[in-house]
Amino acid sequence: MTTQSVQSAVGAPDLNPMLPQTFRVRKVINDTYDTFTLELTPSHGGAEVSFRPGQFNMLYLYGVGEVPISISGDPSRGNVLVHTTRAVGTVTKVMSKLKVGDLIGVRGPYGTAWPVEEAVGNDVVIIAGGIGLAPLRPALYHILSHRTKYGKVVLLYGTRTPSDILYRKDLEQLRSRFDLEVHVTVDRAMGTWRGNVGVVTNLIPKAPFDPTNTVAMVCGPEIMMRFTVLGLQKRGVALDSIYLSLERNMKCAVGFCGHCQFGPLFVCKDGPVFRYGQVREFLNKREI
Amino acid sequence: MKTDKVQSSSEGSFTSNGAPRVFTVEHLNTLIRNLRDQGYAVIGPVVQDAAIVYDEISSSEDLPIGWIDTQSNASYRLTKRAAKTLFNFTVGPQSWKKYLHKPSVRILEAEKNGNEFAVNDAQPPAKKQAFLGVRACELHAIAIQDRVLLGGPYVDPIYAELRTNTLIVAVNCEKAGGTCFCASMGTGPRAEHGYDLALTEIRESDHHYFLIETGSALGATVLAGLPAEVASESDIQAANRVIATATHQMGRKVDMSEMKEILYRNTENPRWQDIASRCMSCANCTLVCPTCFCTTIEDTTDLRGTRAERWRKWDSCFTMEFSYIHGGSIRTSPGTRYRQWLTHKFGSWGDQFGSAGCVGCGRCITWCPVGIDVTEELKAIRDSELVEAGSIKSKE
Amino acid sequence: METLERYVAEHPFFAGMSEKHIQLIVGCASNVKYDAGQQIDRAGMEANTFFLVRQGRVAVEIVNPTSGPITIQTVGDGDVLGWSWLFPPYIHHFDSKALDLTRAIALDGKCLRQKCDADHELGYELFKRFAQIMEQRIASTRLQLMDLYK
Amino acid sequence: MRSVAKPKLAVWKFASCDGCQLSLLDCEDELLQIVGAIDIANFVEASRNVMKGPYDVSLVEGSITTPHDAERIHKVRRQSKLLITIGACATAGGIQALRNYTDVKQYASYVYSNPEFLETLNKSTPIADHVFVDFELRGCPISKAQLVETVSAFLNGRKPVTPPYSVCMECKRRGTVCVMVAHGTPCMGPVTQAGCGAICPSYHRGCYGCFGPKETPNTGALADQWKAMGITNDGIVRSFRGFNAYADAFRKESEAHEE
Known part of the structure; x- marks a missing residue:
């Protein structure tokens, strides 16, 4: 059943896939000291933007370059594209300086989606590390807006320090919901933090889900994901019910440039969301 | 999109598109002239910088008449003979991807005006080639x-x-190059499909002529304008003998049986480190390879910042930047970069595109400046499993 | 006493422990409760107790004179707190403090050590469980040290 | 359109032939644009008009060869927001780093009648051995295109495109036939960083290594191949001891073949 979710997405193949469309920055949110969210709308009006949770866009900064950034908005809000980005490279640093009204180039959406349909009728555990929460947020939005279709829903989220927590207000609101378990942990904390301290995998053993009937969606640094899979495995979650989102260098996002190869897979078109079984053979090997 | 041309002519052989024909060496020039008259830039082999490369030609006089090549690991030499052969050589340092998947193309230009900018692809229409x-x-x-x-x-x-605007006149090989291994890859030396016309150069008892096969309707149209006669059975036999010579000369081979599985099993084989001690990660193999398709993007701006461009350029999995993500490169050691390349060519390519990514042209062997031979490396990796399994006993 | 025995037997840490051994352990156990903010242990003090947390949350801290306490880890429902009582010189390495109202079973280390010396089978069962906890903690610590999200 | 204050650029010279500064002057077509985009605040080679520091960008040419320069470079660093070294002298010690393999006093005695007045260091060293360098532009001389690209990139807030891969990449993209394989000419291309546009091989000459070692250079493999081609140890040493003689990878390889 689960194979359905990782079919490749076909955006609009008749358009020149290398040519971005211009979008306008509608809103800028500074999430943390190095992370920001942009809300974008098509600069010339036009069609609704539609995407599936887990997909990404190529964002082009005039004269600077292009980067793959996952979509982190609500898939049911068709009039706006939301991207949460960490300012770590040349392009993203320039992107962090964009203001409301500025233009940005967008190509996409590309790639595979989280298995939100396959997970219907199951418990869902979403495990995110750091900026990895961004690509998982659309899946969470989708699940919460179809809440009755799912069993227990758990969000486990780990970051570096309390000041690195993304979407803090959203998380606080979600926490008060009775139909969702949210557990946040940080690697290190000082001062007033009264929450959990420790790696996100520490949260797995006690999280309230039925491992025999759970779909896990995981995104974060590769090491974190490897240990998360171990933790889920210990808990008894079937390996084929675990999904990961991978990151590799990308220039084109449509399978032409070759950079994102991961063994036989192209992360851009076969991923970024993979069933664990697809990537298992290569995930623990070095320099694949 | 007329790209299905390649598929439609895939059955092209001696009989499926009409009987083969013959014409004289002089008529090759008529063919070139006719094509040029029809608006094609005719691109063919020419001698340049002591090698046979591809460039635009205006007549058969531009072809490497009398030149033959001698190739081996890291070595390529041309010699001129008295015999006025036109195609008595094999593939050189360049491949046709130079004209189809170009080394450098501008994929986008953007103009800035205040805070606004507009992008367009600005591709000039391709000319017929x-x-x-x-x-x-x-x-x-x-x-x-x-x-x-x-x-x-x-x-x-x-x-x-570019592909849609390209007409292909193939030539069957009459000899195998020193580094060729197409026979074992199932990709030659006979041109079986994917061409509009295919020539075989025949030189027998003072008789120097071409056998021509037609591989597409377009090829048939082009041929119709030429004074070509229907080939006799003995002409066809003569052409077959030419190609058979090439097959028999071929000194190298790759055993493709279970190659993918072997490569996937051997990601940690010590041979990769051994190769790394010889490999310079200079990227020559990937750039001479006619199937390697990887590209990178370079963004440029003018100093005023009012105009920006994006260029797509040939890239190679041997560079560090190729696998760079935030935090560093994935394949930092040259051994794993070589492994990536070889495993892709002979293994994962099959998973991705349904065939090997290698056609046995041997360019990567000839043009590797230190002469690393993929056929030898693949054999070493295959044989290392046999050693482990005890099938190859040590000589003592 | 009966409820105490039930708490011990039901705590995940002692899952699979024989009834005989549970009885021996209960002999060293007592019920404790800490209010939010209440200090449990201090680094440098003698370590004679470990805790099976039943409910609540405890921060394990180390104090940096200039920047105050740094939380290394938090433990909660079903977790175990403290193993300094296992090894000489039986001194606490870290501070621990209840973050929320915390109910736990305190186990007297001296008492347990004596019982383990007398009954090596009990000692083996107990050490097996602590070894697993230590393995998990060291793996987590390594991941924390890697600063994965940098 | 550009905002009020233009970035201030300074050009500094240390031990060098001035060739890299000439590359800047040689940007005839681009110079007007450059002047439009930045204030050239200190560039003795071009103008006597000197504006005071601090400077937004300093281009530093030349290597450190005297005690005085070893001091002066710190002053330059203090006045510069961004310090970019240009050319083989500044990035690797230059051709004058050949002195690092011999006795500089002896050299001086051949050239000067009163070498005792000469105050010089034993070694010619790159700028990065003395102060923090923000960006290095390789080459002997630097490529005009790369210089314009670097200035343009910094003005536009992007990363300059100065790839650290081999010269072979440039040869292959421009369709140059490999001189090593087709002519048997020893060539430094496979271990040398791209940037020049692969000029020498296009004139049927082997690459001289002007842009210094590429990323992960396997100089040993190249030297082995040269030996197989009949090049002597002396020839190998001389090839690696060119304009980038003191760049780490080239230095080590040359030392490995010293007899």
Whole structure:
């Protein structure tokens, strides 16, 4: 059943896939000291933007370059594209300086989606590390807006320090919901933090889900994901019910440039969301 | 999109598109002239910088008349003979991807005006081009690049435009180069499909002429304008003998049985480290390879910042930047970069595109400045399993 | 006493422990409760107790004179707190403090050590469980040290 | 359109032939644009008009060869927001780093009648051995295109495109036939960083290594191949001891073949 979710997405193949469309920055949110969210709308009006949770866009900064950034908005809000980005490279640093009204180039959406349909009728555990929460947020939005279709829903989220927590207000609101378990942990904390301290995998053993009937969606640094899979495995979650989102260098996002190869897979078109079984053979090997 | 041309002519052989014909050496020039008259830039082999490369030609006089090549690991030499042969050589340092999947193309230009900017692809329309002298391995290479750049959910419009405007005149090999191994890859030396016309140069008892096969309707139209006679059975036999010579000369081979599985099993084979001690990660193998399709993007701006461009350039999995993500490169050691390349060519390519990514042209062996031989490396990795399994006993 | 025995037997840490051994352990156990903010242990003090947390949350801290306490880890429902009582010189390495109202079973280390010396089978069962906890903690610590999200 | 204050650029010279500064002057077509985009605040080679520091960008040419320069470079660093070294002298010690393999006093005695007045260091060293360098532009001389690209990139807030891969990449993209394989000419291309546009091989000459070692250079493999081609140890040493003689990878390889 689960194979359905990782079919490749076909955006609009008749358009020149290398040519971005211009979008306008509608809103800028500074999430943390190095992370920001942009809300974008098509600069010339036009069609609704539609995407599936887990997909990404190529964002082009005039004269600077292009980067793959996952979509982190609500898939049911068709009039706006939301991207949460960490300012770590040349392009993203320039992107962090964009203001409301500025233009940005967008190509996409590309790639595979989280298995939100396959997970219907199951418990869902979403495990995110750091900026990895961004690509998982659309899946969470989708699940919460179809809440009755799912069993227990758990969000486990780990970051570096309390000041690195993304979407803090959203998380606080979600926490008060009775139909969702949210557990946040940080690697290190000082001062007033009264929450959990420790790696996100520490949260797995006690999280309230039925491992025999759970779909896990995981995104974060590769090491974190490897240990998360171990933790889920210990808990008894079937390996084929675990999904990961991978990151590799990308220039084109449509399978032409070759950079994102991961063994036989192209992360851009076969991923970024993979069933664990697809990537298992290569995930623990070095320099694949 | 007329890219299905390649597929439609895939059954092209001696009989499927009419009987083979023959014409004289002089009529080759008529063919070139006719093509030029029809608006094609005719591109064929020429001698340049002591090698046979591809460039525009205006007559058969531009061809490497009398030149033959001698190739081995890291060595390529040309010599001129008295015999006025036109195609008595094999593939050189360049491949046709130079004209289909170009080394450098501008994929986008953007103009800035205040805070606004507009982008356009600004691709000039492709001109018609006719390739003369495409070898069987190269036909396969073009078919492979077709699958990569045209066969997926997305189509590379730049490649598609060039490809659609390309007419292919193949030439069957009459000899095997020192580094060729197409026979074992099932990609030659006979041109079987993917061409519009295919020539075999025949030199027997003072008789110097071409046998011509037609591989497409377009080829038939072009041929119709030429004074070519229907080939006799003995002409066909003569052509067969020419190609058989090439097959028999071929000194190298790759055993492709279970190759993918072997490579996947051997990601940690010590041979990769051994190769790394010899490999300079200079990227020559990937850039001479007619199927390697990887590209990088370079963004440029003018000093005022009012104009920006994006250029797509040939790239190689041997560079550090190729696998760079935030935090560093994935493949930092040259051994794993070589492993990536070889495993892709002979293993994962099959998973991705349904065939090997190698056509046995041998360019990577000739043009590796230190002469690393893929056939030897693949054999070493295959044999290392036999040693482990005890099938190869040590000589003592 | 009966409820105490039930708490011990039901705590995940002692899952699979024989009834005989549970009885021996209960002999060293007592119920404790800490209010939010209440200090449990201090680094440098003698370590004679470990806790099976039943409910609540405890921060394990180390104090940096200039920047105050740094939380290394938090433990909660079903977790175990403290193993300094296992090894000489039986001194606490870290501070621990209840973050929320915390109910736990305190186990007297001296008492347990004596019982383990007398009954090596009990000692083996107990050490097996602590070894697993230590393995998990060291793995987590390594991941924390890697600063994965940098 | 550009905002009020233009970035201030300074050009500094240390031990060098001035060739890299000439590359800047040689940007005839681009110079007007450059002047439009930045204030050239200190560039003795071009103008006597000197504006005071601090400077937004300093281009530093030349290597450190005297005690005085070893001091002066710190002053330059203090006045510069961004310090970019240009050319083989500044990035690797230059051709004058050949002195690092011999006795500089002896050299001086051949050239000067009163070498005792000469105050010089034993070694010619790159700028990065003395102060923090923000960006290095390789080459002997630097490529005009790369210089314009670097200035343009910094003005536009992007990363300059100066790839650290081999010269072979440039040869292959421009369609140059490999001189090593087709002519048997020893060539430094496979271990040398791209950037020049692969000029020498296009004139049927082997690459001289002007842009210094590429990323992960396997100089040993190249030297082995040269030996197989009949090049002597002396020839190998001389090839690696060119304009980038003191760049780490080239230095080590040359030392390995010293007899």
